[in-house]
Amino acid sequence: MPQLNIDSVKDRTFDAIVIGSGISGGWSAKELCERGLKTLLLERGRNVEHLKDYPTTNMLPYEFEHRGEVPLEIKEKSPVASKCYAFREDTLHFFVKDYEHPYVQEKPFDWIRGYQVGGKSLIWARQTQRWSDFDFEGPARDGFAVDWPIRYRDLSPWYSHVERFAGIVGNKDGLAELPDGEFLPPYPLNAVETFFNEQLKKNYQNRYVISARAAHISDPQPVHLEQGRGKCQNRALCQRGCPFGGYFSSNSSTLPWAMKTGNLSLRPFSVVHSIIYDEQKGKATGVRVIDANTKEAIEFYADVIFVNASALNTNLILLNSVSNRFPQGLGNDNGLLGKYIAFHHYGGRVRATYEGELDRYRTDGRNPVGCYMPRFRNVYRQETDFLRGYAAGVSAGRGYYSDTDAIGETLKNNLLNRKLGGWYIGSHMMGETIPKETSYVKLDANQQDEWGIPQLSISVDFDENDRKMLQDYFEQLSEMFDKAGFKNIKTEETKNVPGHDIHEMGGARMGNDPKTSILNKWNQVHACKNVFVTDGACMTSTATQNPSLTYMAFSARAADYAVQELKKGNL
Amino acid sequence: MKRRTAIKSLFIIAGGIAILPSCSGDPAKASIALNHLDVSADEEALLAELAETILPKTPDAPGAKDMKLHLFTLKMVDDCHTREDRDQFLSGLRALDTTLEQQTGTSFRKMTPEQRASVLSGILKEETTSDLQAFLKITKRRVIQGFTQSKFVMTDKKQYELVPGRYDGFYPVQS
Numbered sequence: 193m194p195q196l197n198i199d200s201v202k203d204r205t206f207d208a209i210v211i212g213s214g215i216s217g218g219w220s221a222k223e224l225c226e227r228g229l230k231t232l233l234l235e236r237g238r239n240v241e242h243l244k245d246y247p248t249t250n251m252l253p254y255e256f257e258h259r260g261e262v263p264l265e266i267k268e269k270s271p272v273a274s275k276c277y278a279f280r281e282d283t284l285h286f287f288v289k290d291y292e293h294p295y296v297q298e299k300p301f302d303w304i305r306g307y308q309v310g311g312k313s314l315i316w317a318r319q320t321q322r323w324s325d326f327d328f329e330g331p332a333r334d335g336f337a338v339d340w341p342i343r344y345r346d347l348s349p350w351y352s353h354v355e356r357f358a359g360i361v362g363n364k365d366g367l368a369e370l371p372d373g374e375f376l377p378p379y380p381l382n383a384v385e386t387f388f389n390e391q392l393k394k395n396y397q398n399r400y401v402i403s404a405r406a407a408h409i410s411d412p413q414p415v416h417l418e419q420g421r422g423k424c425q426n427r428a429l430c431q432r433g434c435p436f437g438g439y440f441s442s443n444s445s446t447l448p449w450a451m452k453t454g455n456l457s458l459r460p461f462s463v464v465h466s467i468i469y470d471e472q473k474g475k476a477t478g479v480r481v482i483d484a485n486t487k488e489a490i491e492f493y494a495d496v497i498f499v500n501a502s503a504l505n506t507n508l509i510l511l512n513s514v515s516n517r518f519p520q521g522l523g524n525d526n527g528l529l530g531k532y533i534a535f536h537h538y539g540g541r542v543r544a545t546y547e548g549e550l551d552r553y554r555t556d557g558r559n560p561v562g563c564y565m566p567r568f569r570n571v572y573r574q575e576t577d578f579l580r581g582y583a584a585g586v587s588a589g590r591g592y593y594s595d596t597d598a599i600g601e602t603l604k605n606n607l608l609n610r611k612l613g614g615w616y617i618g619s620h621m622m623g624e625t626i627p628k629e630t631s632y633v634k635l636d637a638n639q640q641d642e643w644g645i646p647q648l649s650i651s652v653d654f655d656e657n658d659r660k661m662l663q664d665y666f667e668q669l670s671e672m673f674d675k676a677g678f679k680n681i682k683t684e685e686t687k688n689v690p691g692h693d694i695h696e697m698g699g700a701r702m703g704n705d706p707k708t709s710i711l712n713k714w715n716q717v718h719a720c721k722n723v724f725v726t727d728g729a730c731m732t733s734t735a736t737q738n739p740s741l742t743y744m745a746f747s748a749r750a751a752d753y754a755v756q757e758l759k760k761g762n763l
Numbered sequence: 764m765k766r767r768t769a770i771k772s773l774f775i776i777a778g779g780i781a782i783l784p785s786c787s788g789d790p791a792k793a794s795i796a797l798n799h800l801d802v803s804a805d806e807e808a809l810l811a812e813l814a815e816t817i818l819p820k821t822p823d824a825p826g827a828k829d830m831k832l833h834l835f836t837l838k839m840v841d842d843c844h845t846r847e848d849r850d851q852f853l854s855g856l857r858a859l860d861t862t863l864e865q866q867t868g869t870s871f872r873k874m875t876p877e878q879r880a881s882v883l884s885g886i887l888k889e890e891t892t893s894d895l896q897a898f899l900k901i902t903k904r905r906v907i908q909g910f911t912q913s914k915f916v917m918t919d920k921k922q923y924e925l926v927p928g929r930y931d932g933f934y935p936v937q938s
Binding site: 250252253254257258259261262263264265379380381382383385386425426427429551552553554555556557558559592594596598599600601603604607608610612 | 816817818819821823824838839842843844845876880883884887903907908910911912913914916917918920922923925926927928929930931932933934935936
């Protein structure tokens with residue numbers, strides 16, 4: 193890694209600056225570097241190098257002091273992070289603890305963050321579905337937010353581009369509502385999942401359970417081997433960082449690739465304060481950084497700036513980038529920056545059991561990604577008294593158990609001779625929520641963090657549409673399970689607050705009209721063309737798909753466009 | 764080498780994990796460092812007997828004492844349980860001997876292994892809850908966990924695979 197000499201302006205000047213090294217920032221950096229731009233990648237947290245900085249990756253369960261459980265003291269000091277399913281003794285070093293980076297909750301909001309090189313790409317759930325035009329056309333058809341300035345055809349080649357490089361498993365299912373991609377062989381459905389899918393086809397028109405589309409390498413291609421990545425070994429311990437590079441992360445993939453071009457300078461411990469706007473030039477000229485350790489303020493300069501700080505932190509940086517031209521934050525002429533935040537509704541689960549002839553099967557090994565039920569509600573036309581719909585994660589399985597009633601030798605014997613349990617099937621809801629002006633983030637007027645940057649104040653809530661959707665999910669999944677002959681059907685309200693889904697989106701939405709949006713169809717800030725936003729902040733609506741793949745495609749597409757525009761002298 | 768051995772000997776391996784020994788030097792205290800639980804050496808010994816009652820040594824497998832599952836239990840209760848749990852645990856541990864002596868005329872320590880198992884099973888099944896029962900439930904749960912999540916069970920008895928490298932969703936059940 194080149195050492196940065198910060199003594200002269202020349203040494204602090206680059207062709208491009210990318211703010212944030214997570215899943216979208218990694219892609220921005222890779223694409224800009226590959227196109228020959230000297231790129232500075234700023235990351236507020238520490239460095240995490242692939243393999244070297246995965247301290248727990250090869251540990252056995254009994255090598256953890258608390259067998260994976262997070263000690264009470266850490267939980268009590270980090271109530272928000274502790275609610276995340278992936279926050280465990282083996283992974284907690286990749287999560288922000290609440291007390292390290294406080295924020296203001298005007299309404300309860302679980303802000304789950306990963307401040308390190310690679311960001312949350314180390315700890316994500318790796319599900320990657322393409323959007324379809326049923327999603328892009330949603331706001332225009334149903335009359336909310338603003339119309340997306342793009343359609344599926346604009347993003348489709350970029351989905352292909354990122355899928356081939358990242359390595360995405362999936363089956364070509366041929367569904368209009370969930371377009372096929374460039375797939376590696378899928379993890380097949382197991383006996384009961386297959387049975388459920390057959391039952392759905394028998395009982396419904398447009399309901400399916402399909403193999404998850406996810407960023408795992410099931411069959412390494414030359415481009416993956418060239419990255420130093422190999423086949424997923426079904427450990428399903430992904431959030432520790434993978435010793436095989438079996439799943440996609442910035443650390444395993446885009447960052448080392450960008451580094452190999454010789455064009456990347458990575459600077460960890462760089463907290464971005466704001467983007468510098470030059471009134472004479474009428475564009476951004478760089479970023480103001482506070483060194484996380486020394487608290488020293490440093491300016492870096494570049495022709496083009498990509499903001500990939502994660503959805504809400506990108507909003508914070510833009511809001512904090514004030515100038516005479518932009519007193520309310522960079523590009524915020526219409527006052528909408530920070531507004532129309534939305535998320536995914538993970539409000540419910542439904543589970544059931546199966547008994548029957550498939551009891552002659554069990555599973556062997558592990559499926560690291562599960563299965564997926566694409567949205568079936570309100571796809572072709574409005575059918576319900578709520579807008580949009582939900583997808584569902586689905587998986588069936590069969591575990592071992594021991595009778596633990598006795599004590600003494602009988603108990604010990606039972607523990608050493610486990611019994612095969614019955615099949616269960618479970619699903620969780622992933623609902624689209626409607627972005628609203630009343631759901632916003634803003635700079636807190638009073639409280640700052642230890643780098644002198646205003647804390648983010650968050651006000652996001654569920655609404656009536658979300659409540660109706662949850663009821664429909666309970667009814668529909670229960671009915672589907674019942675029609676399949678499953679028993680012991682149980683619904684459970686998760687009571688999760690917004691943010692717990694870790695799919696917060698919006699605040700700097702894309703749109704055709706500068707009066708009602710912050711970004712144009714190329715993810716450029718309407719009023720400051722050399723600043724691009726390609727993380728979750730750009731999202732006009734949320735659809736039901738896990739969003740990361742779309743951020744990756746936006747990043748690659750915008751980087752390609754930015755370089756073309758730079759060459760034409762337009763930036 | 765010598766230094767490394769010395770450092771190694773500072774750790775006690777409980778259920779396969781290293782636990783820092785108590786540094787108090789007070790012979791009446793527990794043998795491991797605890798932040799919350801005030802456990803004496805005598806109480807630790809009693810807990811060891813209780814753990815051994817739950818999972819005794821058998822010809823084919825080590826028992827709770829061999830695997831130091833009583834120390835694992837102390838560590839987990841100390842670090843991971845709520846204050847309420849910790850209070851009940853300690854109160855139950857301290858009540859064990861006296862309660863049993865009142866109920867049966869014999870203290871836990873003086874019972875045969877069979878008597879111990881029988882009387883503990885009885886308390887665990889009682890409908891009225893007590894600190895003693897709460898303590899026994901916590902201990903049983905953690906002793907079972909320490910056993911099933913040990914190297915002996917997971918690796919030697921092949922109940923866990925770190926790297927399966929495969930997935931089969933139609934694997935025939937051997938009948």
